[in-house]
Amino acid sequence: MEIIKLDHITKQYDDGFVALKDINLELESGKFYSLLGPSGSGKTTILRIIAGFTEASAGKVYFDGQDITNLDASKRHINTVFQNYALFPHLNVYENVAFALKLRQRPESEIREKVKDALHTVRLDGYANREIFELSGGQQQRVAIARAIINEPKVLLLDECLSALDKRLRKEMQFELRAIQKKLGITFIFVTHDQEEALAMSDEIFVLNDGEIKQSGSPVDIYDEPVNDFVARFIGDSNILSGRMIRDFAVEFAGKDFECADAGITPGEKVEVVLRPEDLDITTPAAGKLLVTVQSQLFLGDHFEIKAIGQDGFEWLIHSTNGVQIGQEVGIFFDPEDIHVMRLGETEEEFDARLETYEGED
Numbered sequence: 001m002e003i004i005k006l007d008h009i010t011k012q013y014d015d016g017f018v019a020l021k022d023i024n025l026e027l028e029s030g031k032f033y034s035l036l037g038p039s040g041s042g043k044t045t046i047l048r049i050i051a052g053f054t055e056a057s058a059g060k061v062y063f064d065g066q067d068i069t070n071l072d073a074s075k076r077h078i079n080t081v082f083q084n085y086a087l088f089p090h091l092n093v094y095e096n097v098a099f100a101l102k103l104r105q106r107p108e109s110e111i112r113e114k115v116k117d118a119l120h121t122v123r124l125d126g127y128a129n130r131e132i133f134e135l136s137g138g139q140q141q142r143v144a145i146a147r148a149i150i151n152e153p154k155v156l157l158l159d160e161c162l163s164a165l166d167k168r169l170r171k172e173m174q175f176e177l178r179a180i181q182k183k184l185g186i187t188f189i190f191v192t193h194d195q196e197e198a199l200a201m202s203d204e205i206f207v208l209n210d211g212e213i214k215q216s217g218s219p220v221d222i223y224d225e226p227v228n229d230f231v232a233r234f235i236g237d238s239n240i241l242s243g244r245m246i247r248d249f250a251v252e253f254a255g256k257d258f259e260c261a262d263a264g265i266t267p268g269e270k271v272e273v274v275l276r277p278e279d280l281d282i283t284t285p286a287a288g289k290l291l292v293t294v295q296s297q298l299f300l301g302d303h304f305e306i307k308a309i310g311q312d313g314f315e316w317l318i319h320s321t322n323g324v325q326i327g328q329e330v331g332i333f334f335d336p337e338d339i340h341v342m343r344l345g346e347t348e349e350e351f352d353a354r355l356e357t358y359e360g361e362d
């Protein structure tokens with residue numbers, strides 16, 4: 001049973017700008033979801049419509065099967081952790097976390113118990129009497145989460161809430177957030193423009209651009225099987241080449257024919273082919289499937305990032321654990337299943353339908 005459903009949601013702001021175009025989402029209970037997309041793609045607008053802070057222009061919002069489209073934000077079992085944490089600087093940790101329960105005039109003993117539990121969940125036992133300014137960014141973030149979960153919401157919305165943290169702390173908080181979500185067993189909807197973050201944390205990702213969902217799926221699906229070039233480019237570095245389907249399991253690009261794992265596309269149809277830099281191996285010219293000339297090389301700690309020009313002028317990006325010489329002619333090798341074929345302009349629905357037809361044939 002889904003906990004949140006967005007049914008044909010459209011949002012046009014007062015100035016006429018259409019920020020969301022026919023958004024359909026079904027989110028299950030107890031899962032970690034990410035809304036991923038570049039700045040301005042509509043992520044926050046979706047979150048605000050779910051929270052009840054922004055009204056949709058058309059469409060319906062359901063919570064646990066109930067239509068909550070017109071329900072006041074304060075009556076929804078949904079809480080939000082904002083980007084800037086929105087903590088009260090003049091209140092200490094305890095008072096910040098207790099705030100919502102005090103407002104609801106819960107008995108003091110219940111408040112004490114729940115604050116203790118919430119601080120334990122975010123690993124801040126013993127911090128109750130600290131002032132907010134005495135905390136690090138990561139600790140402030142955890143107070144904000146404790147404050148949001150004290151009401152025992154069924155859904156927690158997190159809006160770019162790690163973006164103020166430095167890289168190391170951010171990684172740490174990614175693990176923490178995932179652990180907190182598992183422990184609470186509630187639905188998290190996490191907004192980010194950082195693809196690595198979304199890939200690391202989510203059960204399911206919705207990739208947004210221009211107010212539309214361009215693809216949804218597990219991190220592995222999204223990474224390995226992007227259905228359009230926006231997703232392929234946005235999720236990680238890619239080599240994207242123009243090509244042509246020859247027949248099932250055979251595709252032409254870079255002036256050669258290759259065996260691939262894709263089927264169900266009309267022979268002769270123009271396609272785009274995605275090859276991830278980490279799926280390419282550098283080898284000798286004789287052993288390679290394609291010949292390239294090395295242009296540049298950067299050492300990035302755990303691998304080299306190599307740029308090389310193919311015989312057709314295409315600039316390849318290759319991740320390799322071995323270094324090469326600038327100007328050297330090398331071969332690149334890849335397996336048939338590393339070739340991801342995308343139909344030009346194929347929509348997510350068309351891709352799914354093709355996949356179903358194909359799977360149905362097995």
Ligand SMILES: Nc1ncnc2c1ncn2[C@@H]1O[C@H](COP(=O)(O)OP(=O)(O)OP(=O)(O)O)[C@@H](O)[C@H]1O
Pocket residue numbers: 013014015017019037038039040041042043044045046193
């Ligand atoms: N009140 C408003 N009036 C008019 N346009 C708005 C309003 N709020 C947001 N927008 C526009 O709607 C689009 C989507 O905004 P939104 O904040 O949802 O994007 P986002 O993906 O969350 O971006 P970011 O990552 O920068 O926060 C943007 O182009 C934005 O300028």
